[in-house]
Amino acid sequence: MEELDEALRKVADAEPNRMQVAGFIKLLRDRCEIGTAPECDPAALRAxxxxxxxxxxxxxxIREPFHRSAVIDACAARHHCTPEQLESMLFADLPGAQLLSSMQPITPIDLLHRYNLALAQGILLRSTQxxxxxxPTTATRIRQLIRAMRFRRLMFQITGSAQSGYEIVLDGPMSLFESTQRYGIQLALFLPALVAEEGWSLKARLRWGKERKEAVLSISDQDGFVSPYRxxxxxxxxxxxxxxxxSRLDCPWSVRRSSRIFHLQNQSLFVPDLVFEKDNKLRVYLEAFGTWNRDAVFDRVQILQQELGERFILAVSKKLRVSPEIACDDFPLRILVYGSAISAHSVWRLLEDIVKDV
Incomplete structure (x- = not known):
């Protein structure tokens, strides 16, 4: 890879807009699969x-000289290769010695589309909101976007209806006290999901430059962005x-992904992840809450105190340090705190607890 990197540096240095060329090179490098020779384990070989x-x-x-070549020759014989081949494999895991094994092809126009989208993604890293x-759109479409935001663990509020259209407000990374870079990357990775839709506009408030001056980014589906999103x-x-x-449990409850959208009193929306059903009459919805801000959990509990006529479980990551006691026993809502995974048995116990008085 040292030869390739050197050749790419020469290409960038020869162009007047060096930063733009560097951006294209970064996108192309991301499509490369780089590694060591498949038959080689450099770390074990060095040892x-x-x-x-x-x-x-x-x-x-005490006076006998040490011959490095004798060691290399002996190891090469063990591995049935020449000393030169062994030398090349010894440090094959270092960045400069790694091999370019393959690259996903891309057309020039597709590369240009990826570049334009990457520019917008980079700007979102400096956003506060x-x-x-x-x-106006269908419920299926809005569920797809909500699913994409949850997949990226973004903090958002959504209001509106299928008839009047929707407004989504997301927290930007520059509004957080910690994990700003990780959250910003997730926000940037969400953008292709939005770009894949039609009839959207986006406005981002920014803290720009070293002085973090206020700025605004405004883009829409009319700006020619193309998304690779699946x-x-x-x-x-x-x-x-x-x-x-x-689904593997031997219990009377069934589970499926929820397609229901709850319209709340403040015109915001609540879209659970799953719905559990028993005997075709008992139903409990679950939302997994793996966000970056514990205050969002308290906001969700307050929202669900409205009379929605259903029962809910909020599954909350223990990293958010939220106690299950914030949900009252007389209210049809339970908090399930989980570690690396949500326990199916714990969910089953909560389901039975929620409906025990029904």
């Missing part, structure tokens, strides 16, 4: 060579794992 060298040094007399407006790849791992593990 073997160093071990043999140590043994030979200890066996030498992002507001999205959607023209709609079949946006579900939280916690949800897919829970569906799989719960």
């Amino acid at each position: 073997e060579v160093f071990r043999l060298a140590t043994q030979q040094r200890r066996a030498l007399g 992002v507001t999205i407006h959607l023209v 709609k079949d790849s946006t579900e939280l791992e916690e949800i897919s794992t829970l569906v799989e593990s719960f």
Whole structure:
């Protein structure tokens, strides 16, 4: 890879707009698969060579010289290769020595589309708030966007209806006290999901430059953005794992992904992840809450205190340090705090607890 990197540096240096060329190179590098030779384990090979060298040094007399070539020759014979091949494999895992094994092809126009989208994604890393407006649309479409935002664990509020259109307000990374870079990357990765839709506009408030001056980014579906987004790849791992593990339980409850949208009194929306059903009459909805801000959990509990006529479970990551006691026993809502995964047995116990007085 050293030869390739050097050639790319020469290409960038020869162009007047060096930063733009560097952006294209970054996108192309991201499409490359780079690694060591498949038959080679450089770390194990180095350990073997160093071990043999140590043994030979200890066996030498005080005036006897150490011959590095003898160690290389002996190891090469063990691995049925030439000393030159062994030398090339010793440090094959270092960045400069790695091999370009393959690259996903891309046309020039597609590369230009990716570049334009990446520019907008980079700007979102400096945002404090992002507001999205959607023209009147179907419930299926809005569920897809909500699913994509949840997949990226974004903090958002959504209001509106299928008849009047929707407004989505997302917290930007520059509004957080910690994990701003991680959250910003997730926000940037959400943008292709939005761009894949029609009838949208986005306005982002920014803190720009070293002085963090206020600025605004305004883009829409009329700006020619093209998305590589696939709609079949946006579900939280916690949800897919829970569906799989719960379906294996021998219990009277069934589980499926929820398609229902709850319209709340303040015109905001609540879209659960899953719905559990028993005897075709008992129903409990679950939302997985893996966000960056624990205050959002308290806001959700307050919202669900409205009379929605249903029962709910909020599954909350223990990283948010939320107590299950924030949900009152006399209210049809339970908090389930989970670690790396949502326990199917814990959900079953909560389901029975919620409906025990029905």
